[in-house]
Amino acid sequence: MTKKVLALLTLPPPVTGASKNNALFFEAVKKRVPDAKAVDLSGGGVAHQRGLKYHIKRVAINVL
DSSP states (O other): OOOOOEEEEOOSOOSSHHHHHHHHHHHHHHHHOTTOEEEEOOOSSOGGGSOHHHHHHHHHHHHO
């Protein structure tokens, strides 16, 4: 019987919290099922990769 595993996870950089747990979980799955696939459901880029215009707009929306 062939095992097939598809993990639907959020996989931003695994530093703390759920993303770290997801990374650890998937590493454990990969050890047992080497051809397991992960589908990253995390949002687009992280805030520190966005430009100055984006942050000024967000401040204006939330503060002013």
